[in-house]
Amino acid sequence: MQFQTLAEYFDRLEATSSRLELIRILSTLFHEVHSADEVEEICYLVQGRIAPFFAPIEIGMAEKTIADALSHAFAIDREEVLIEFDRLGDMGLAAQKIAKGKHKETSSVSVKEVFDILTEIANTSGNGTVEKKITLFSDLLKKLDSVSIKHVVRIPLSNLRLGIGDPTIMDALAAVKLGDKKLRSYLEGAYNRTSDLGLIARTLWEAKNPVAGVDAIEKLSVQVGKPIRSELCERLPDAKKVIEKMGEVDAQYKYDGFRVQIHKKGNDIWIFSRNLENMTHMFPELIEAAKQDIDAKSVILDGEALAYNAVSEEFLPFQETTKRRRKHNIAEVAEKLPLRAFIFDILYKDGKQLLDTPLQERQKMLKETIIKDDTLLLAENNLIDDAQKLQNMLDDAITKGLEGVVIKKMNSKYEAGARNFNWVKLKRHNAGELKDTIDCVLLGYVSGKGKRTAFGAGALLVGVYDKKEDVFVTVSKIGTGLTDEEWTSIRERSKGLERDHKPARVISLIQPSVWLEPKIVIEVLADEITRSPIHTAGAVLEENKVVESGYALRFPRLVSFRDNDKSPEDATTVKELIDMYQEQGKKS
Numbered sequence: 001m002q003f004q005t006l007a008e009y010f011d012r013l014e015a016t017s018s019r020l021e022l023i024r025i026l027s028t029l030f031h032e033v034h035s036a037d038e039v040e041e042i043c044y045l046v047q048g049r050i051a052p053f054f055a056p057i058e059i060g061m062a063e064k065t066i067a068d069a070l071s072h073a074f075a076i077d078r079e080e081v082l083i084e085f086d087r088l089g090d091m092g093l094a095a096q097k098i099a100k101g102k103h104k105e106t107s108s109v110s111v112k113e114v115f116d117i118l119t120e121i122a123n124t125s126g127n128g129t130v131e132k133k134i135t136l137f138s139d140l141l142k143k144l145d146s147v148s149i150k151h152v153v154r155i156p157l158s159n160l161r162l163g164i165g166d167p168t169i170m171d172a173l174a175a176v177k178l179g180d181k182k183l184r185s186y187l188e189g190a191y192n193r194t195s196d197l198g199l200i201a202r203t204l205w206e207a208k209n210p211v212a213g214v215d216a217i218e219k220l221s222v223q224v225g226k227p228i229r230s231e232l233c234e235r236l237p238d239a240k241k242v243i244e245k246m247g248e249v250d251a252q253y254k255y256d257g258f259r260v261q262i263h264k265k266g267n268d269i270w271i272f273s274r275n276l277e278n279m280t281h282m283f284p285e286l287i288e289a290a291k292q293d294i295d296a297k298s299v300i301l302d303g304e305a306l307a308y309n310a311v312s313e314e315f316l317p318f319q320e321t322t323k324r325r326r327k328h329n330i331a332e333v334a335e336k337l338p339l340r341a342f343i344f345d346i347l348y349k350d351g352k353q354l355l356d357t358p359l360q361e362r363q364k365m366l367k368e369t370i371i372k373d374d375t376l377l378l379a380e381n382n383l384i385d386d387a388q389k390l391q392n393m394l395d396d397a398i399t400k401g402l403e404g405v406v407i408k409k410m411n412s413k414y415e416a417g418a419r420n421f422n423w424v425k426l427k428r429h430n431a432g433e434l435k436d437t438i439d440c441v442l443l444g445y446v447s448g449k450g451k452r453t454a455f456g457a458g459a460l461l462v463g464v465y466d467k468k469e470d471v472f473v474t475v476s477k478i479g480t481g482l483t484d485e486e487w488t489s490i491r492e493r494s495k496g497l498e499r500d501h502k503p504a505r506v507i508s509l510i511q512p513s514v515w516l517e518p519k520i521v522i523e524v525l526a527d528e529i530t531r532s533p534i535h536t537a538g539a540v541l542e543e544n545k546v547v548e549s550g551y552a553l554r555f556p557r558l559v560s561f562r563d564n565d566k567s568p569e570d571a572t573t574v575k576e577l578i579d580m581y582q583e584q585g586k587k588s
């Protein structure tokens with residue numbers, strides 16, 4: 001396929017406000033793709049990448065170097081490029097404007113050529129790297145038409161603006177290769193195990209027919225180096241309910257740090273975060289421990305990293321631990337605030353996937369695998385079948401400064417990507433009215449009057465995630481209670497995410513002054529969840545009219561920014577919100 005054809009599809013995807021239309025356009029695009037190599041590349045490009053999102057491959061060109069490349073390619077001043085960029089607020093539009101007229105309107109560069117050049121730029125290193133990257137990129141720009149230029153320029157800047165979620169891509173893959181988008185569920189299991197859409201698409205394209213495709217997809221197994229989607233916790237109100245529902249359980253402390261999935265193959269180590277980003281370089285001490293303290297050639301472990309004083313047995317608060325999520329001065333900070341990782345699961349060992357192995361067996365294997373309980377510490381297991389004992393353990397956890405307990409169903413499988421009653425969390429605040437926080441996604445600004453207008457916002461329109469439909473639905477407006485620093489921080493974080501039309505994956509009855517591409521996750525505490533005719537979370541709509549009310553937050557307030565460790569699809573789901581609403585209803 002020519003890159004120009006792909007770029008024209010990107011234009012159509014960018015312009016639509018409807019998710020169904022996104023699936024239709026993607027399906028037409030995939031119908032045109034005949035080779036497994038090409039579909040893999042296109043899947044990554046649609047995500048604005050040249051590799052799966054978890055691979056630490058960056059093109060490594062920021063706005064100024066892109067401006068240099070445009071200046072070389074079109075013989076204009078770099079300053080002129082930057083002025084245009086400032087005026088239009090988007091380098092893609094600036095580049096298109098500069099190229100228009102100066103350039104032929106058709107180009108014949110293939111998707112593969114563009115993909116290969118971008119990969120070559122990403123792999124360029126050593127002396128004169130910046131100049132080499134600029135030359136490679138400007139040579140590419142010279143060969144492209146202006147629509148292709150608009151999109152290709154956005155890729156290094158991670159700002160492709162297509163706003164397509166992975167489930168939407170899977171809908172289109174299923175429609176084209178399995179005959180119906182409803183068959184997406186066949187792809188989801190493989191996605192939960194490998195997180196790699198390019199690999200899934202390649203597997204489908206390599207199969208001779210839909211039946212062989214499903215078969216090959218089901219055989220796609222866990223791979224060291226590719227993150228597995230984390231198993232997550234459901235909520236129950238108290239210890240009594242837990243024992244009633246789950247019987248005998250394995251209760252573990254709930255460590256309050258950040259989730260780490262540690263992969264090891266020989267001396268190669270990868271560490272992935274809660275949202276499956278590659279964070280390996282941030283944790284030198286965990287890398288060392290994974291090399292030395294594990295009795296296995298290859299392994300995947302699941303755990304929680306936090307700052308812990310082994311002598312006084314003190315867990316440091318999350319605010320301390322979080323100082324380790326940084327890009328600079330890593331060695332120095334690691335020295336001052338060394339991390340431990342409490343390992344609570346093993347998902348793969350020496351060639352064998354363990355997701356279907358019962359929990360107790362996995363725990364046994366885990367104990368045999370961690371040979372030195374020092375930096376990698378084994379999470380304690382407590383087999384409990386009595387509500388009072390579970391309550392005692394929760395009290396003990398809270399006294400120790402921990403967040404609560406995680407209770408696991410005896411002998412359950414590891415269900416990658418699932419949030420169900422195999423794992424349940426009990427926190428200090430759970431008993432009582434609504435005290436668990438809700439992770440919301442910013443969807444827009446509503447302009448305000450007075451002091452706030454200086455920041456261009458009076459309230460934030462926020463939403464939650466509808467996992468089934470892969471859309472974001474509104475749940476609240478948040479205005480009061482935000483400090484000036486928080487407003488400033490929100491403005492900074494949302495730079496480049498402003499849109500003049502509703503993003504295709506947002507369903508809203510409220511029209512904000514400015515839409516935001518769903519990206520920024522904030523943790524919100526509210527007094528209560530209420531029914532609301534104006535919010536779309538959980539609402540039933542017919543032709544944009546509310547047939548059944550949605551759900552909303554009463555007295556919402558910002559607790560923290562979570563965009564470091566959560567992607568928008570990790571926000572609270574509509575299902576969780578409704579469960580929390582029903583739980584709270586029982587109390588009052």
Ligand code: ATP
Nearest residue numbers: 232233252253254255256258259304344379406425
């Ligand atoms: P979630 O990660 O479920 O979306 P969250 O970020 O609010 O939500 P919680 O639901 O409060 O986190 O807790 C789940 C998290 O607890 C896990 O993702 C994991 O990082 C952490 N955790 C700590 N200790 C354990 C444990 N022993 N077993 C499983 N998870 C644990």
